[in-house]
Amino acid sequence: MKQQPIIEAEGLTKVYEDGHCALDHVSFGVQPGEVFCLLGGNGAGKTTTINIFLGFLPQTEGTAKIHGVDMHADPLEAKKHVAYLSDVVMLYPNFTARQNLDFFARLGGKRNLTKEQYYSVLRQVGLQEMAFEQKLKGFSKGMRQKVGLAIAIIKEAPAIILDEPTSGLDPKAANEFQSMILHLRSQGRAILMSTHDIFRAKEVADTVGIMNDGKMLTIKSRKELEHEDLEKLYLNYIHGKVAA
Amino acid sequence: MIKILLEKELRDIVSSTKFAITFGAAAILVILSFYVGIRNYEESTREFEAARAVNASNVASLTDWRQVQHKVFRKPQPLQVLVSGVTNDIGRTTEVRPHGELTLINSRYNVDPLFAVFRFLDLNFVVIIVFSLFAILFGYDAINGEKESGTLKLILSNSVSRADVVLSKLLGSFLALVVPLLVPILIGCLMLIGFGVPMSGTDWVQLALVIGGGLLCFGVFLMLSIMISASVTRSSASFLFSLVIWIFSVLIIPKGAVLVAAQAVDVPSLDGVEAQKRKFTLGQFDQRFQKMGEFLRADITRDETWSQRFVAFQDSLNKAYEKEREEYYRKLNEDWRNKKDHQEQWAFALSRLSPTAVFQIAAMNLANTDVSLKHRYLEDLNRYQDEYAEFLRKKTGSSGGMQIVMRFSGQQGAQEEERKSLNPTELPEFAERGRTLGETISASFADLGLLALLNILFFVGAFVRFLRFDVR
Ligand SMILES: Nc1ncnc2c1ncn2[C@@H]1O[C@H](COP(=O)(O)OP(=O)(O)O)[C@@H](O)[C@H]1O
Ligand SMILES: [Mg+2]
Numbered sequence: 001m002k003q004q005p006i007i008e009a010e011g012l013t014k015v016y017e018d019g020h021c022a023l024d025h026v027s028f029g030v031q032p033g034e035v036f037c038l039l040g041g042n043g044a045g046k047t048t049t050i051n052i053f054l055g056f057l058p059q060t061e062g063t064a065k066i067h068g069v070d071m072h073a074d075p076l077e078a079k080k081h082v083a084y085l086s087d088v089v090m091l092y093p094n095f096t097a098r099q100n101l102d103f104f105a106r107l108g109g110k111r112n113l114t115k116e117q118y119y120s121v122l123r124q125v126g127l128q129e130m131a132f133e134q135k136l137k138g139f140s141k142g143m144r145q146k147v148g149l150a151i152a153i154i155k156e157a158p159a160i161i162l163d164e165p166t167s168g169l170d171p172k173a174a175n176e177f178q179s180m181i182l183h184l185r186s187q188g189r190a191i192l193m194s195t196h197d198i199f200r201a202k203e204v205a206d207t208v209g210i211m212n213d214g215k216m217l218t219i220k221s222r223k224e225l226e227h228e229d230l231e232k233l234y235l236n237y238i239h240g241k242v243a244a
Numbered sequence: 245m246i247k248i249l250l251e252k253e254l255r256d257i258v259s260s261t262k263f264a265i266t267f268g269a270a271a272i273l274v275i276l277s278f279y280v281g282i283r284n285y286e287e288s289t290r291e292f293e294a295a296r297a298v299n300a301s302n303v304a305s306l307t308d309w310r311q312v313q314h315k316v317f318r319k320p321q322p323l324q325v326l327v328s329g330v331t332n333d334i335g336r337t338t339e340v341r342p343h344g345e346l347t348l349i350n351s352r353y354n355v356d357p358l359f360a361v362f363r364f365l366d367l368n369f370v371v372i373i374v375f376s377l378f379a380i381l382f383g384y385d386a387i388n389g390e391k392e393s394g395t396l397k398l399i400l401s402n403s404v405s406r407a408d409v410v411l412s413k414l415l416g417s418f419l420a421l422v423v424p425l426l427v428p429i430l431i432g433c434l435m436l437i438g439f440g441v442p443m444s445g446t447d448w449v450q451l452a453l454v455i456g457g458g459l460l461c462f463g464v465f466l467m468l469s470i471m472i473s474a475s476v477t478r479s480s481a482s483f484l485f486s487l488v489i490w491i492f493s494v495l496i497i498p499k500g501a502v503l504v505a506a507q508a509v510d511v512p513s514l515d516g517v518e519a520q521k522r523k524f525t526l527g528q529f530d531q532r533f534q535k536m537g538e539f540l541r542a543d544i545t546r547d548e549t550w551s552q553r554f555v556a557f558q559d560s561l562n563k564a565y566e567k568e569r570e571e572y573y574r575k576l577n578e579d580w581r582n583k584k585d586h587q588e589q590w591a592f593a594l595s596r597l598s599p600t601a602v603f604q605i606a607a608m609n610l611a612n613t614d615v616s617l618k619h620r621y622l623e624d625l626n627r628y629q630d631e632y633a634e635f636l637r638k639k640t641g642s643s644g645g646m647q648i649v650m651r652f653s654g655q656q657g658a659q660e661e662e663r664k665s666l667n668p669t670e671l672p673e674f675a676e677r678g679r680t681l682g683e684t685i686s687a688s689f690a691d692l693g694l695l696a697l698l699n700i701l702f703f704v705g706a707f708v709r710f711l712r713f714d715v716r
Contacts, residue, residue: 047716054401056715076403084401090393092252094259106248107402151398 004068005029006081006159006190007036007053011062014048014214022048024214025062030190030207032158035181037201038194039234040211046194047087048214050163053192054084066159080109083157087164089148093137097122097147100136101154108155118154124183125150126176142173149180160184162193166200178204202230212238246408249399253416257382258424266381267421270374271428277370278432281325282439288320295337300668307665309639314340316628316674318621321612322441323450327368329613338625340674342633343566345521345573346625348618367432368607371458372494372600375425376465380486382421383469385479386413387710392479396715410474410710414703418466422459429455446681450610453688457610460695461603465490467702468599474709493598501594501601509587517580524572528565535561581619588615596691599698606691612679614687624676631672639670 007030014023023045030036038046051057053064055075064071067081091100098118105113122132125146136144145165152160162181166174181204185191195201201208208225210217210233217237220228257263299315306312318336335348387410390396399409433451436443443451469486476482539557543550595601608614679687 051716054397056397056400076405079401079403082401084398086394086397086401088392088394089398091395091398092256092393094256094261099255103248103252104398104402107245107399107404109403148398155402 003031005031006067007161007192008065008068009049009053009062010065012049012052012059012064013061014045014052014057015060022214023052023059026211026214026216027062028207028209028216028219030159030192032188032190033185034206035185035191035193035204036207036209037205038192038211039196039198039201039205039208040194041196041238043213044196044211045214046196046211047163049211050161050192050194053161054082055079081157082159082161083108083152083155085145085148085152085160085162085165087167089141089144091136091144091147094135096133096135097127097139097143097150098132100147101150104151105154108151108157110154110156113154121150121154122147125153125180142169145169145173145177149177153180153184158189160189160191162191164194164196166195166197174200198231198234210234210237245404246412249404249408249412250416250419253412254420257417257420262381263420266378267424270370270378270425273365273370273374274367274425274428275431275435277365277367278326278435280365281367282435282441285320285322285325285441286439288325292317292320303666303668303671305665309636309666312666314632314671316340316625319676321447321678322436322443323447323454323611324613326366326451327454327607327611327613328366329368329608329611330615330617331613334618334621340625340629340632342629342636343562344569346622346629348621367454367458368604368611371461371607372604375458375462376490376494376600378421378425379462379465380469380483380490382417383466384473384483384486386417386470387473387706387713388477388482389473389479391477391713391715400715406711406713407707410707413710414467414470414706417470418463421466422462425459425462446684449681450612450684453685453692454607454610457603457606457688457692457695460692460699461599463699464599464695464702467699467706471702471706471709474706474713477714493600497598498595498601498604501591501597504594505587505591509583509590511583511587512580514580517576520576521573525569528569532561532565596694599695602691602694602698606688606695609688609691610684612684620679621676624674627677628672628674635670635672 009029010027012023012026013021015021026045026049028036038044038049040046048057052059053066053071055071055078058072066078069078069081071078092103095103098115101118101122102113105118119129119132123129127143127146127150131139131143136147139147149165152162165181166177169177178200181191181193185206193204202225206222207219208230209219218233220233225233295315295317299317303312303314316338324331337349338346339349340346385392387396390399396409400406465486468489469482472482472485472489473479476485536558539554543553543557592605596605605614612620
């Protein structure tokens with residue numbers, strides 16, 4: 001029984017000003033409680049897709065909807081329902097972890113949270129207690145990623161979009177990150193994340209969309225993947241050995 | 245929304261190390277500029293009083309007004325030490341003779357070398373160099389810096405309009421920097437009061453306008469650098485851009501404008517003008533001696549009234565020549581002045597390409613230390629000269645000028661008893677008329693308006709650029 005997807009792409013196409021076609025009629029949907037992985041190499045079109053979903057970039061054709069709202073038609077309404085974790089998470093180095101969280105929480109519409117509520121989310125993403133009130137200046141990439149995730153979580157949006165969230169993290173941090181994603185899934189969030197890491201995709205995804213050169217080559221569910229070697233499948237697809 | 249963004253902007257700026265360091269430096273320089281100005285003012289005033297006292301005692305040591313070499317001095321003005329402008333470049337002392345051209349003698353009161361070294365450190369300088377740099381340091385990465393740290397995308401992934409984001413950026417950074425800058429300025433003003441600098445109500449209004457102009461100048465650089473930050477992808481590039489504009493504004497345009505104007509409008513050198521005057525005067529001398537010889541040969545009866553007749557003849561001769569010379573000089577001066585004005589207009593028009601130059605022009609006009617100060621001062625002197633000539637006429641019965649006094653030995657005793665010391669307080673008081681507040685404001689109005697306009701222009705520019713900014 002299919003519900004209305006929270007994150008929905010229909011025939012998304014993007015032709016850049018230089019004539020390069022970065023997205024070619026890409027369609028997919030992400031249900032509540034589903035983790036959808038966009039899997040593809042550099043230049044496949046993953047970031048372009050995500051940028052269109054957040055209204056950072058207008059599409060040439062097709063629609064991108066969040067919670068049934070067209071991002072291009074009504075960005076301010078659509079953005080109420082989506083939380084985002086950018087691939088660069090420097091955040092504000094002069095603010096503490098809590099101050100960063102506080103600023104973005106209020107921007108996301110959470111106006112009256114207590115210090116304890118902030119701490120609880122920071123604890124949830126696994127940031128050490130002593131770092132809560134420290135300026136972000138001295139934070140490692142993994143710690144900043146955790147604060148970034150806390151920012152995405154605290155908004156309590158039904159859709160969460162993450163661009164290459166585990167790239168640049170050490171294995172331990174990446175693993176912790178993964179369990180957070182699964183926790184969010186269990187809360188019924190629709191999660192769209194991009195990655196070029198086949199292993200990570202297999203571990204965390206309910207659905208994998210293999211992208212190459214702006215095309216969605218195939219979309220496979222976890223069930224379908226159970227009997228297949230994702231790595232082989234991926235390589236076959238991008239080398240055109242399997243008809244899409 | 246805008247409140248949240250504004251609050252973050254203020255907090256982000258004020259909590260940064262960059263702010264602590266640069267604001268600290270700016271604050272010290274502002275306070276120092278007031279302090280140096282106050283010290284210079286006190287020093288100049290002391291010297292001024294001393295020089296006047298010397299002049300008075302010189303007068304008191306004489307017995308005949310005809311022997312007096314009367315000097316007047318430009319009185320130091322409080323605002324002139326905060327915005328020195330041309331004050332240090334034009335003379336401060338003038339020997340007033342009842343006739344002839346008056347020149348300013350370039351003797352400085354202030355001989356304290358320490359303060360002479362720091363004289364450049366006036367409020368005007370601090371605004372031009374420090375405020376504008378301060379603005380650029382916080383403006384250059386205002387937009388693209390947030391892009392580089394990923395926070396811009398994070399902000400815009402929320403239900404926030406771009407207009408709100410850029411407005412809070414522009415207003416927030418202006419407030420976060422201007423409000424702290426007001427603190428050292430306020431301390432400076434309190435120092436003026438504390439050190440007992442006699443600031444009139446008009447002075448305060450003018451100082452307030454100078455400070456307002458300084459903040460507008462600061463705003464221009466802030467808005468401009470934010471606009472650049474919203475136009476260039478990388479913050480390192482926008483820093484370079486802003487810095488180049490700063491260098492052009494502070495160093496190249498003002499100097500270049502003067503050079504270009506000098507090339508475009510030819511003004512004869514002052515030495516050349518002086519030479520022409522000398523030549524004319526020498527010609528008059530020759531004529532005069534000829535005329536006097538004629539008189540001496542024609543009027544040969546040496547009776548009691550002869551000496552009076554001779555004086556009267558010389559007076560009428562002097563008057564005629566004086567008039568002729570004055571006319572000739574006036575024509576020469578006017579001609580030179582017109583060309584010079586024309587050249588200055590060119591230089592100022594060109595230098596107004598630079599916002600700091602616009603501020604400087606406005607500030608000098610407000611402090612009455614603009615380039616026409618010398619002109620105004622000479623006008624005051626000429627007025628005073630007439631007054632002084634009238635005074636001498638009353639005292640000596642002659643309008644002065646070149647006189648050959650002939651005395652007969654028999655009259656000696658009668659004159660002896662008149663020889664009392666002169667009373668210097670009888671001299672008419674020299675006072676610069678200065679400009680009224682209205683005149684001052686109207687002289688600076690256009691430039692202050694231009695600064696305000698540039699603020700608006702770059703504000704709108706930054707706004708529009710940000711709406712089109714590629715946040716990816
Ligand atoms: N602004 C742009 N103008 C032109 N081409 C672009 C632009 N941005 C990205 N591209 C191209 O679009 C393709 C997809 O890029 P991207 O979505 O960033 O890929 P991914 O995130 O999967 O690595 C690439 O070939 C890239 O070179
Ligand atoms: Mg990418």
